[in-house]
Amino acid sequence: MSRIDRLPPASPCVARCVIDETSQLCTGCARSLDEIAGWGSASDDFRSAVWAELPARASRLGLKTRRLSWQGDTLLAETARRLSDEGARLIAGIWGASGELVRLPDAPCEVQIGEDALTLTLPDAALRLDSARYLTAFEIDRPDAPALIALAVPVGRAFRDRPAALTALGQDEAALLSRNAGGMRFDLGLGRRAARFTVRCDDALAATLARATGTNWPDHLSRTGLPLRDASPVRVIETPCLRLEIDAAIPMPDGTSPSGPHTHLLPDHIAQGLDTPPTVPMPAGYVATALILPAS
Template sequence: MRHSPCIGICKLDDATGYCLGCGRTGGEIGDWVAMSESQRDAVWSNLPARLSKLSVRVRLLPWTREELVDWAAETIEARRGTWVTGAPGAVAEFPCTAARTISVEAGSDPIIARAPDAAFRLRLSDKVRAFSFSEGGPIVLGLPKARATIASSSVLQSLGPDRDAIDADHQGQQLFDYGIGRKNSRFCVRTGDDVFASSLAGQSGRHWSEVMATIGMQIISASPNRVVESAAARIEVFAKIPSPGEQSPTGAHTHFLPDFLKSGEEIPSSLAPPDYAAPVAIFYPHESTN
C-alpha cells in the first residue's frame, strides 16, 4: 500500500486550497483513508505541480518499499551516482561510476554492494521514506526519529568485535566508535591489528580531538577500515587514509573534518527532511555529487 503524502505540516494555503506540506486539498486529506489505490495514485500524480506552485522545498516521494528497493539497487547497478552516510564532517562515500568494479546483491533486504575499496549495505524497511529537494538533485532517505536513533558515543569507545560487519572475514576485528556524538550516525574505525587495537583501547573515554592530538599520526599510518553507519545504511571503507596534504582517493573514501563537526548537524541544512524524520543516507546523482 502506498503511504500518505503527509509530512507533518498541515495547513491549507488560502489562495490555492492546497496543503502547504503535502499539496493535497482538504477533501483529499479527509477522504484519503477511504480512497482506492488508483485514486491515491491519481492524487500523488498531481502533487509535484501543486508543490511547485506552492514553492515547497522538500518533497516526499511516493515510493513503496518495493519501489524504493528497486530504485536503490538500480542506482548502483547503473552507476548513477554516489551513496553517502554520516554527518557533516564525518562521512563515508561509496561512488557508483562506470569505471568502478562493483558487485551488487539486490535481494529484498538488504541491498549489498562491494568494490575493492569499500562495501555498502542498505536495509530498507517499510518505514524508510525518500525525500527530494530539486528535480534531478539529491535524494535523502529518512526514518521516523525514534527509529533513526543509533547507539553512539561522544568519546572514543571500544565496541568489541564487529559482529555486524558486511563480510564474515571482518566480524572478528575490533570496532571502535570514534565518538562524534551524533544521534543518527556514528563514525568508527576497525582493525585486526592487536597492537593498534591496544593503542586505540588506551584512548577510550577521550574526545576525538584528544585522540587525534595523541595518536593521530599512528591512526593515519595504520589506516584502519572506517565504518560509518546509520540505522539503515553502512559504508565500510578499506582505502588508505591520505597523509596530511594528500587528496582523498577518487574511489570510496571518508572525510573527517573537525571544523565541520563543530556545527553539530546531522545533515546539511539544505537537505534536512521534515521535522518528524531523521536522515539515514543520501544519494547524490552524478550531476549533483560533490
Template sequence: MLKLEDVLRAALIEEETGWNMGSFGAIAEFHHVQGDPAPVPQEDLAQVTSRGGVRIDRLKGVIPVAYETLSPKPHRWTQAVSLCLPQEQAAMAQRDVLTELGADVGALRQEDRKAVLFDMGLAQFQVDFCIRTADSALLEILRANDGRSLFDHDNPAMGAILKAHPHRVALTRLGRVEVYQLIGGPDTGGASPEGPHTHVLPKLLKARRTHSANAPIPEGLVPCCGLHPENPVIGRLGEEKAFEQPAFDRFQTLLQAWGPEAYLAGKNSAWAGLEAGILAQNAEEPDTRVGRAGWRNGIRQWRLLQGDSALLSDWAITFDRDSDQADPENPRH
C-alpha cells in the same frame, strides 16, 4: 507510483550514482570508480567493491526526500535523494569517547567480520562513525585509550589512526557505508582518494547538525542515507560536462514524486513566467527559502532546456544573485 525499493535496486547498479551516510561534519561516501568492474545486482540492497561498499538494511518507515540545491556556479546545480526517518527513530548511540564495540559481525565482506569495530566518539545524532581494524599495533593503542576523546590533545589514538588507515564504517538505522581506501591527508597528497572516502571535520562536528541548512529536509525528519543520481551537468569528479537530457529527466521523475512542494512550486512558477514572456521587473519570486531555491534553479535549467535569451538573462541578473543558499560545490555531498 514509484516504489522505493525498485528505485534503490536500480541505483545500486548505476555507476554514476553515489551514496553516503553520516552527518554535517562526519560522512562516509561510496562511489564507483571509472574502470573498476561494473556493479552487479545483489540479493540484498548492497554494493561492494575492493574500495568500499554500501548496504541498506531497512526500508520500513523510510521517507524519501528528493531535492536540488544551488551551486555557487550559476550554470550548475546539485541533486540528491535523502532517505529519512522520523527523529525519534533515527537516533544512534551518540557516544562522545572512543569505544570498542567488538567484532564487526555485520561487515559487508566475510573477511572483515572478525576485525574489531571502534566507535570514534564523534557524538553525532544519526550516525555512529567507526573505524575497524585487525592490526595488532593499532588495536593496542586504541584499547589503551578506550573511553577517551580522540580530540584530547595528548591522546595518541588519532595520530595512530591517521597513520594506519583502518577501514571506516558509518552506521545508521538504515544500514552502513564502509570505506577501505586510505584516509585523505599526507599519505594521499592532501586530497581524498577517488571513489569511496570519508570526511571528518571537527569544526562542523561542533554544530551537532544532522544536515546542511540548504537541504530542504522537512521538520521532524533526519536524513540517514543519501543517494546522488547522475547529475546532468556535473561529472562524477566534479568536472563540467555537456547537458544530458536523459539524466535530467530521470531525476525530475524522482523530484516530482518526492520533492518539497514549495520547491516544485517555485521552479514551475519560474518556468511559467519565462514561458509567458513576463519581464523580470513584473515577476514575483517566492517568499520562502525553499521556493526561492526552486525559482533560481528553474532559471538555470530553463537556459539548458530552452536556450538563452535577453529575457532569461534579465531574469538571471535580477533573481539568481544571492550566495546564501549555495553550498561549497561538491556534487557527491
C-alpha cells in the same frame, strides 16, 4: 516482493500541515484538505492516483522538498538504479563525518536485492540498506545542481545510544568487506543521533585505540589521529537502516580525497552540530540516513 511492498501506499504527510490560500493545497504534502481527511479510508487506487499528481502540484507550489512514494523493494530498486550510474554518489553520515560510495568507470559492482535489504559491493566499499517500513525518501532541490535523494527516518527512530567518547564495540561480526572481518571495532564517540562513525581494526591498531578508550571526542585525536591515518582501517559508518564500509587509504591532512570511495572526518564541521550540509534542509521530524547525488 517484500512484506513492505504489500503495505498500502504510504501517506505523503511530512508533518508540515499548512494550507496555501490560493491553491487550497497543503504546503507540506501538496494534497487537498479532502484528500488528507479521507486518506485513512481511501482505496489503494485512489492513493496511488493522488501520489501520481503530487510532483506537478509540488512544482506549482514551489516546494523544494518532496516526499517520494518509494517503499520496500521499490525503494531498494530505485536506490540501486541510481547508484548504478558511473559517478553517482551515496553519502552516509553527518556533516563533517561521512563516507562516500562512488562508482568509478569500469569498477566492478555487485548488486543484490534480497528480503528487505540491498547490498552493493565495490572493490573498496560496500553498502547494506535495509528497507524498514519507516524509511522514507525525499527529493530535494539544490541551487545550481540536480536534485538529490535523501533517505530518512523519523527522529524517533534515530540512534538513542550515542557514545560521546572512544568506545570499544567488540568484534565486528557483520562485516561486509573482507579486510579484518571479525576484528575489533571502535566508535569514535561523536555522540550524534544520525550516525555512528566507527573503525574496524587489526590487532595492532586495536591495542592503540584500547589505551584511549573513554576519552571524549575530539580530545582522543591527539593520541589516535596519527595511528588511524597510518593504518587506514576499514571505516564503518552506521545510520538507522544503513551500513557503509570504506576500505581506502586516508590521505594526508593537506592531501586530496580519492576520486573513488572515501571518508571525511573534519572536527570543525562536526562541531557545527549539523546532520546534513547546510544546503540540504530536511523536513522537521526526520533524520537523514543517506544522500544520493546523481553523477555530475
